[in-house]
Amino acid sequence: xxxxxxxxxxxxxxxxxxxxxxxxxxxxxxxxxxxxxxxxxxxxxxxxxxxxxxxxxxxxxxxxxxxxxxxxxxxxxxxxxxxxxxxxxxxxxxxxxxxxxxxxxxxxxx
Amino acid sequence: xxxxxxxxxxxxxxxxxxxxxxxxxxxxxxxxxxxxxxxxxxxxxxxxxxxxxxxxxxxxxxxxxxxxxxxxxxxxxxxxxxxxxxxxxxxxxxxxxxxxxxxxxxxxxx
DNA sequence: CGCTTTTATCGAAGAATGTCAATATAGCCG
DNA sequence: CGGCTATATTGACATTCTTCGATAAAAGCG
Numbered sequence: 383x384x385x386x387x388x389x390x391x392x393x394x395x396x397x398x399x400x401x402x403x404x405x406x407x408x409x410x411x412x413x414x415x416x417x418x419x420x421x422x423x424x425x426x427x428x429x430x431x432x433x434x435x436x437x438x439x440x441x442x443x444x445x446x447x448x449x450x451x452x453x454x455x456x457x458x459x460x461x462x463x464x465x466x467x468x469x470x471x472x473x474x475x476x477x478x479x480x481x482x483x484x485x486x487x488x489x490x491x492x
Numbered sequence: 493x494x495x496x497x498x499x500x501x502x503x504x505x506x507x508x509x510x511x512x513x514x515x516x517x518x519x520x521x522x523x524x525x526x527x528x529x530x531x532x533x534x535x536x537x538x539x540x541x542x543x544x545x546x547x548x549x550x551x552x553x554x555x556x557x558x559x560x561x562x563x564x565x566x567x568x569x570x571x572x573x574x575x576x577x578x579x580x581x582x583x584x585x586x587x588x589x590x591x592x593x594x595x596x597x598x599x600x601x602x
Numbered sequence: 603c604g605c606t607t608t609t610a611t612c613g614a615a616g617a618a619t620g621t622c623a624a625t626a627t628a629g630c631c632g
Numbered sequence: 633c634g635g636c637t638a639t640a641t642t643g644a645c646a647t648t649c650t651t652c653g654a655t656a657a658a659a660g661c662g
Contacts, residue, residue, distance in 0.1 A: 399522035399529070406525075410517035411620080412509035415595060419509070422596040430639060443621055445640055464629055464638050475596045482588045485525060486532040486580075521650085540609060553651050555610055574608050574659055 402481050408454035409478070413437055414447050418456065418470065427460070427467035512591050518564035519588070523547055524557050528566065528580065537570070537577035 408414065416437060421428055434444045448468060451457045455477070459468045471477075518524065526547060531538055544554045558578060561567045565587070569578045581587075 399525040402525050403520050403522040406516050407520035410513050410520040412513040413620090415509040415512050415516075419595050425597070434639095439620090440622055441639075442623080442641080446620075449640080461628080461639085464636095466639060470596075475592055478592045479589055482585055485529050486585045487535070523650090544609095549650095550652060551609075552611080552653080556650080559610080571609085571658080574606095576609060 398484070402485060405454055405456075405477065405481055408450055408456060411447065411450075413439060414451055417444075417447060417451065417468075418474070421457065421468060421470045427469045430466050430468065433468075508594070512595060515564055515566075515587065515591055518560055518566060521557065521560075523549060524561055527554075527557060527561065527578075528584070531567065531578060531580045537579045540576050540578065543578075 409418075417433055420433065420436065430444065430448065433448070434441050437444055439447075448457070448459070451468075452459060456471055456474050457468050458471055459466050461467075519528075527543055530543065530546065540554065540558065543558070544551050547554055549557075558567065558569070562569060566581055566584050567578050568581055569576050571577075
């Protein structure tokens, strides 16, 4: 029996991964990315009815995706009269980049 | 009947969202994030057996997650003898940041 | 060549997710 | 108030994902 080694062990910290995964999971659907891109391009608030018109989804499904984005803190919304207007959270891109940087040490980014 | 408007329509381009979503989906699991962080901290290749030892998952499940990361282009692997060593793809952080920037216009990042 | 170790694949079970129709809620207008 | 429009919620269904046990494949060892 030969004593073999593959590599020195490295610890894993598992506390922060859940919240990071929640963020990335919210980004892991093409329709939600379409919603975010539309918001970014508009550079302004966008009405729900506009998402519903632009996406190949029924209204409840759009509402469902908007909720997931809201829960992830990626968008905010405001009701004005009958309509509800959505807006990118101010720090969306920063949050994604910060999360990436906290996950991967700085030197990897170079 | 009053003619009402909510907001001017904006187009949605849906071609790139699928591949972007695939990337984010691969990042949307805490165990896969743990694998990536371990690789980043090690700043070197890591043996599969080390992941298996560090994660609360059975060996086939670890292998499954490694495959998803491989398919997403986030890691590469190399077999040497009995062992297989994984390494972060050189452009992981850049790819995440670039994808974010292509999704959200530059001014949002400021 | 068999035996052992390491990793990958297969197949199945349970959980989570995306989607829709139906319905509820909120607010405008007459 | 009563009807109409916009959005959210609920419940059901199909698909996908995570996980595991069983098994296969790859490679060193005797």
